[in-house]
Amino acid sequence: MKNTATGLALATGAAACLALTAGPAAADDHDAEDAVEMTKGEKKLAKMLEGRVAGEPQTCIRTRLNNRLRVIDDTAYVYGSGRTIYVQRTRHPERIDRDDILVQRRFSASQICKLDIVNTVERTAGIFTGTVFFDDFIPYTRVENAEETS
Numbered sequence: 001m002k003n004t005a006t007g008l009a010l011a012t013g014a015a016a017c018l019a020l021t022a023g024p025a026a027a028d029d030h031d032a033e034d035a036v037e038m039t040k041g042e043k044k045l046a047k048m049l050e051g052r053v054a055g056e057p058q059t060c061i062r063t064r065l066n067n068r069l070r071v072i073d074d075t076a077y078v079y080g081s082g083r084t085i086y087v088q089r090t091r092h093p094e095r096i097d098r099d100d101i102l103v104q105r106r107f108s109a110s111q112i113c114k115l116d117i118v119n120t121v122e123r124t125a126g127i128f129t130g131t132v133f134f135d136d137f138i139p140y141t142r143v144e145n146a147e148e149t150s
Contacts, residue, residue, distance in 0.1 A: 058136060062110060
């Protein structure tokens with residue numbers, strides 16, 4: 001039950017970042033200075049998620065359909081392309097670095113799962129740089145615009 005609540009909180013994270021403000025008084029003030037500044041990575045992720053709706057958190061995703069990986073520094077790994085993409089924020093997103101290569105030891109050849117062991121290796125020297133602890137994968141599916149279909 002706790003994991004579901006955590007996953008749902010993560011699923012709404014990108015949208016919530018857009019709505020964050022500096023405090024209760026800022027809700028009445030529409031000055032841009034009062035808004036909490038999103039990180040470069042959060043801005044990039046929010047742009048990727050425009051026009052998409054979060055779905056139920058997934059423990060595993062199929063690798064065949066999600067072999068494209070995009071790395072957003074200090075923010076998330078994004079798997080897949082097309083109609084549905086999966087966001088993996090990890091337990092320590094501040095450690096995500098696009099200069100690291102993910103080395104995965106998976107329990108299944110056809111899936112990437114929350115419990116897989118993932119290490120990072122520095123791209124040029126091949127030096128071990130850390131271990132990644134996945135959380136649930138959050139699917140974001142592109143929605144049809146109601147005005148276009150009318």
